Amino acid sequence: MLELSHVHKVYRVGAFGGGRLRAVRDVGLTVEPGEVVSLIGESGSGKSTLGRMVLGLTRPTSGRIAFEGADVTAIKGFRAKKEYHRKVQGVFQDPFSSFNPIFKAERVLSMIRSSYFPGVSDADWRDRVTDSLRTVRLDPDAVLGKYPHQLSGGQLQRLLIARALLLDIRLLVADEVISMLDASTRIDVLNLLADLKERGLGILFVTHDLSLGTYVSDTTVILRKGAVAEKGPTRAVFADPRHPYSRHLLSCVPRLHRTWAEVDADLDRERPDPVVPPAPADEDGPVPMTEVGEGHFVGADQG
Numbered sequence: 443m444l445e446l447s448h449v450h451k452v453y454r455v456g457a458f459g460g461g462r463l464r465a466v467r468d469v470g471l472t473v474e475p476g477e478v479v480s481l482i483g484e485s486g487s488g489k490s491t492l493g494r495m496v497l498g499l500t501r502p503t504s505g506r507i508a509f510e511g512a513d514v515t516a517i518k519g520f521r522a523k524k525e526y527h528r529k530v531q532g533v534f535q536d537p538f539s540s541f542n543p544i545f546k547a548e549r550v551l552s553m554i555r556s557s558y559f560p561g562v563s564d565a566d567w568r569d570r571v572t573d574s575l576r577t578v579r580l581d582p583d584a585v586l587g588k589y590p591h592q593l594s595g596g597q598l599q600r601l602l603i604a605r606a607l608l609l610d611i612r613l614l615v616a617d618e619v620i621s622m623l624d625a626s627t628r629i630d631v632l633n634l635l636a637d638l639k640e641r642g643l644g645i646l647f648v649t650h651d652l653s654l655g656t657y658v659s660d661t662t663v664i665l666r667k668g669a670v671a672e673k674g675p676t677r678a679v680f681a682d683p684r685h686p687y688s689r690h691l692l693s694c695v696p697r698l699h700r701t702w703a704e705v706d707a708d709l710d711r712e713r714p715d716p717v718v719p720p721a722p723a724d725e726d727g728p729v730p731m732t733e734v735g736e737g738h739f740v741g742a743d744q745g
């Protein structure tokens with residue numbers, strides 16, 4: 443459904459745009475219907491840039507991003523972009539800043555109606571709104587008449603997802619959607635993503651938090667300095683991380699369900715970090731990936 447191949451992004455920075463900042467280096471990944479792909483990496487690793495490129499908000503410097511076979515970078519003009527966003531939507535970290543504080547929830551949703559479904563009757567629209575709110579486990583009577591400041595962060599995040607669902611989207615880019623929520627609301631939103639996946643939605647789940655990545659995702663892509671350090675089935679990547687950076691990230695994840703004895707036993711049998719080849723000097727070229735298991739790839743060392 444979504445396919446990124448050899449995607450690079452270099453920003454022009456500094457006075458008069460004379461400097462170059464490489465945010466994304468030779469990234470390849472796919473998202474299929476009903477699949478959650480976690481894009482994990484520390485701050486500045488290029489996750490949001492990738493999300494924005496998938497949403498068509500910024501263009502790759504080179505490489506291809508295809509959605510259902512069509513080149514996303516070739517989508518030009520207001521109409522074509524609007525059609526693309528009927529199928530692909532993004533939800534971002536800070537739900538408070540995504541809403542106009544003077545619009546009630548009802549108005550936020552009805553903007554989708556005027557933009558995408560001007561011909562739909564009032565009764566049909568009410569049914570659609572009720573359906574999408576129920577899908578995200580919001581009570582229409584409790585939220586529609588409220589202003590953003592009268593709703594919690596979790597409710598706002600779910601409202602944003604409900605707004606996306608009104609469009610019958612096929613791919614959701616969820617960029618740090620839970621990082622500003624408290625622990626129990628996080629689990630609610632993660633469970634919601636799992637429900638959406640069951641309904642056949644593809645989800646690109648962008649997060650800096652490795653432990654949350656495992657909770658919902660089928661596939662894990664670990665980014666470091668804009669390049670893929672490791673990717674593969676989440677179970678394989680977590681059970682047998684092969685890149686020194688993935689191992690480092692995993693060693694920082696608290697394992698609350700394990701006893702000290704188990705953790706000690708693990709440390710005793712700790713294996714030395716594997717050696718991965720250095721990334722080629724030519725930053726515009728391909729970064730070699732080694733397949734270490736079925737669909738499990740390890741990238742080069744970005745230094």
Ligand SMILES: Nc1ncnc2c1ncn2[C@@H]1O[C@H](COP(=O)(O)OP(=O)(O)OP(=O)(O)O)[C@@H](O)[C@H]1O
Binds near residue numbers: 455465483487
């Ligand atoms: N519009 C821009 N112009 C110039 N540089 C940018 C721009 N957007 C991002 N960058 C830079 O590109 C790199 C990757 O940024 P990006 O926001 O994609 O990382 P991230 O992994 O999402 O980080 P975070 O988790 O902190 O949001 C960073 O060095 C950032 O400063």
